Amino acid sequence: MTIVQTDLVAALNRESPTLARLPLGDFLTSLITTINALRADVVTLKTTNAYLTTAPTLAIKAASGVLVKSTGAFAAMISGVAVAKSAATDMAALAGTLATAKSAAWAFEMDAAGTLTTLAKTADVATADLAVAALAAVSANKVRVGYIVVTNTSGSNFVGGTTALDATGIAVTYVNTAALALTAAALPDLA
DSSP states (O other), X not given: OOOOOHHHHHHHHHTOXXXXXXXXXXXXXXXXXXXXXXXXHHHHHHHHSEEEEEOOOEEESXXXXXXXXXXXXXXXXXXXXXXXXXXXXXXXXXXSEEOTTEEEEEEEEEETTOOEEEOOOOOOBSSHHHHHHTOOOOOTTEEXXXXXXXXXXXXXXXXXXXXXXXXXXXXXXXXXXXXXXXXXXXXXXXX
């Protein structure tokens, strides 16, 4: 339940002349917003049991490369275990063949032991948006590090783990999963 009442805010601000330096309605609105954000974070934690505390930065490992890496360090809490990976960490290899004039996505996940896995590619579809929509849900007790979407206009098949991610006619979009936005910074300034 999200609470926002602009009429109540105005009334409280009007009816608090002794607190003219502290508009009570604005303060309560800020507090309610913070509580709602914290509630959303708790729901996320309860349903996933895993979240990133620092986001990765996915990119091609090297020119003419077939692997994806995170150029920056990233960290997660998975089933109560803190897991950290250093910069330049390789994702598990891609597998599967993507037909020309099609798009598909591969997702990267990590478990509490720090093991990175690549999910099977989605089905070949007509657009990148459809490929993203076809991604499987995050596996139990794992965190989604991110995913890539490959669009193949090369005129031949893209073969995961063999075809370079920067080959002519291959377009790759790298998507990082955001770190959980813990809302302590959003708390109202009481000073």
